[in-house]
Amino acid sequence: MERIYLDNNATTLADPKVKAAMEPYLCDRYGNPNSLHSFGTEVHPDLRTAMNRLYRGLNADDEDDILVTSCATESNNTVLKGVFFDLLRGGEKDHIITTSVEHPCVANTCRFLAGQGVKLTVLPVDKDACVSADAVREALTDRTALVSVMWANNETGVLFPVAEIARLCRERGVLFHTDAVQAIGKVPVDLRAVPVDFLSLSAHKFHGPKGVGALFVRRGLKLSPLLHGGEQMGGRRAGTLNVAGIVGMGLAMELAVDHLAFEDTEVRRLRDRLEDALLRIGDVLVVGRRELRVPNTVFISVRGVEGEALLWDLNKAGIAASTGSACASESLEANPVLKAIGAGPELAHTGIRLSLSRFTTEAEIDFTTKTFTEAVARLRAISASY
Amino acid sequence: MPKEELIGGALWDQYSRKVAERMDNPKNRGELTEEDAQRLGGKLVVADHGAESCGDAVRLFWVVDPAGVILAARFKSFGCGTAIASSDMMSDLCVGRTVDQAAKITNIDVEAALRDTKDVPAVPPQKMHCSVMAYDVIKKAVARYKGVDLSALETEVIVCECGRVSLGTIVDAIRLNDLKTVEDITHYTKAGAFCKSCIAPGGHEKREHYLVDILRDTRAAMEKERAPQGPQGFAALTPVARIKELERVLDEHVRPMLASDGGGLELVDVREKDGAFEVFIRYRGACMGCPSAGHGTLMGIETALREALDPKIVVIPS
Numbered sequence: 137m138e139r140i141y142l143d144n145n146a147t148t149l150a151d152p153k154v155k156a157a158m159e160p161y162l163c164d165r166y167g168n169p170n171s172l173h174s175f176g177t178e179v180h181p182d183l184r185t186a187m188n189r190l191y192r193g194l195n196a197d198d199e200d201d202i203l204v205t206s207c208a209t210e211s212n213n214t215v216l217k218g219v220f221f222d223l224l225r226g227g228e229k230d231h232i233i234t235t236s237v238e239h240p241c242v243a244n245t246c247r248f249l250a251g252q253g254v255k256l257t258v259l260p261v262d263k264d265a266c267v268s269a270d271a272v273r274e275a276l277t278d279r280t281a282l283v284s285v286m287w288a289n290n291e292t293g294v295l296f297p298v299a300e301i302a303r304l305c306r307e308r309g310v311l312f313h314t315d316a317v318q319a320i321g322k323v324p325v326d327l328r329a330v331p332v333d334f335l336s337l338s339a340h341k342f343h344g345p346k347g348v349g350a351l352f353v354r355r356g357l358k359l360s361p362l363l364h365g366g367e368q369m370g371g372r373r374a375g376t377l378n379v380a381g382i383v384g385m386g387l388a389m390e391l392a393v394d395h396l397a398f399e400d401t402e403v404r405r406l407r408d409r410l411e412d413a414l415l416r417i418g419d420v421l422v423v424g425r426r427e428l429r430v431p432n433t434v435f436i437s438v439r440g441v442e443g444e445a446l447l448w449d450l451n452k453a454g455i456a457a458s459t460g461s462a463c464a465s466e467s468l469e470a471n472p473v474l475k476a477i478g479a480g481p482e483l484a485h486t487g488i489r490l491s492l493s494r495f496t497t498e499a500e501i502d503f504t505t506k507t508f509t510e511a512v513a514r515l516r517a518i519s520a521s522y
Numbered sequence: 523m524p525k526e527e528l529i530g531g532a533l534w535d536q537y538s539r540k541v542a543e544r545m546d547n548p549k550n551r552g553e554l555t556e557e558d559a560q561r562l563g564g565k566l567v568v569a570d571h572g573a574e575s576c577g578d579a580v581r582l583f584w585v586v587d588p589a590g591v592i593l594a595a596r597f598k599s600f601g602c603g604t605a606i607a608s609s610d611m612m613s614d615l616c617v618g619r620t621v622d623q624a625a626k627i628t629n630i631d632v633e634a635a636l637r638d639t640k641d642v643p644a645v646p647p648q649k650m651h652c653s654v655m656a657y658d659v660i661k662k663a664v665a666r667y668k669g670v671d672l673s674a675l676e677t678e679v680i681v682c683e684c685g686r687v688s689l690g691t692i693v694d695a696i697r698l699n700d701l702k703t704v705e706d707i708t709h710y711t712k713a714g715a716f717c718k719s720c721i722a723p724g725g726h727e728k729r730e731h732y733l734v735d736i737l738r739d740t741r742a743a744m745e746k747e748r749a750p751q752g753p754q755g756f757a758a759l760t761p762v763a764r765i766k767e768l769e770r771v772l773d774e775h776v777r778p779m780l781a782s783d784g785g786g787l788e789l790v791d792v793r794e795k796d797g798a799f800e801v802f803i804r805y806r807g808a809c810m811g812c813p814s815a816g817h818g819t820l821m822g823i824e825t826a827l828r829e830a831l832d833p834k835i836v837v838i839p840s
Contacts, residue, residue: 440600441600442601442602442605443602444602445545445601445603445606448534448545452546461602485578517551518548518551518599519598519600520570520581520597520598521600522600
């Protein structure tokens, strides 16, 4: 059976070009770049190329630091715990602001820090599943150390006003961090235009490999490392460099940036085509205004149809999507994003996320529309609440 | 923890083939009408049940003949795949049974019927919760058929609905096995092993009884029963009961301390003399010949027994 992958916010296919670029670094050029001999030094030019691609992709300044990490979870932990050690633990500041729809790697780390005595403000989202800069402004105090607001939300695809929030934080002398995992490769991320202090990303979300990510640190900023050890990454992040991963992430970044226009036109066109078709089913609700979302995501709730059941039918037809339904989680906990946007029990149990990539085809979208429509008809016929 | 838990995400891997088949093609889905009832020669019974925390809703239709036998059963369900599969199996189990027999069908029977092999669960632990809805709606149908209140059918207090473990079972397990943690309760009774709502407030759904409270209250009651009622308490005990109490306090407070130094002690006798209690002990292991055994250690033992049982206890090594 031909399968269709519409779960690109969870992870993506590594671009075949990325795979080809990484292969030599496993069996052939396997040296440790920190070694003095030729096995180590021969990989330096390629590492430099990869790092240049990362800097260019984010439009970072040479004086800024882009630390390679293992994933965005590590990057986010590094920022939050680093700021805790640098500013909060000693009592210089006492406050962190974040949102109610952050990924667990931010939300749970913030909760952990709150357990260490940090005051935490968790901003709710509005009916568009968004947070305004004004809400951040009102929450700021003289003792705020850090504001952490994601660039785009993983479930809904909703874009947050990070440029405005970053400028606000800059004016007020407060550090600003953004988890940009869902933004890279979907919308332009220009760090000369947007004055963030810290930014996290993960390669596997933009057709790079799993197990490698990055943390952007604005020039001159102090940040205690999460991983202490050797002198890799200038002593800011210890651990033998993941050469194949770095090479793969560098190329994936370059390809992602090269495809931004394609993402904004072609991927958006297919997403809109899918969304329009699903809206025609009737009694459905799409979360977040279209113009406020990244071009690849649609989060839709279908009245009377439980999410896991719909996902099951889609999967049977070879279509991969994702659901926020509590019934599909290990803990039976309702999806935090759905709870945060004030979704009633109905929505909290019916949400399905479809996320496209630059590899998605029109035929796939049309097949998905047909399958989705049939599955809804079948499940609504069984449903006791429709 | 099991390797599977380290990998995670194996929800669907753990559904039985029967669950999958019934999710794909629930043969009892749909409705029964008054016309169906007339045609079959029975009475139509319709019952609704909604599980708010799940957002789930199920409607059960029965046609029951004058002798009380269920001739046909259908369901409609807003719920996840396992809720649909459970409702479908539950409908099968109703047909051919009397209403009284159906009233005894539990979610555990439904889950057992959905197994491919006898000792492999049909669904992962947290999804047992989805089968509870099938049980609840049967109860509602029985109440509707008999024209009685639902509470008239409740014969016991169920704490863990997924595993159908009653309050009585849990309290007995705590008392008989001297259980001290919630994990112990789960290990002995299976309560709390499924959706975990009944362990403590704040879980998937709100419950009337929580294991943490039951454990705390039962332990408190046990302590109270065990503790002597002041000095008169120990004095009022029979000689055998006194020895039991002394052994208990020695086990809890003294022997672990001695054992950590490689020593031990034996309780030899207890005698009443001039209003005091002489407790004769014999040291064992490293305590024998230890200089402290006649001084510091001895005083420690005496203090422990006096505080726990009676201030007039005198400990005499022999």
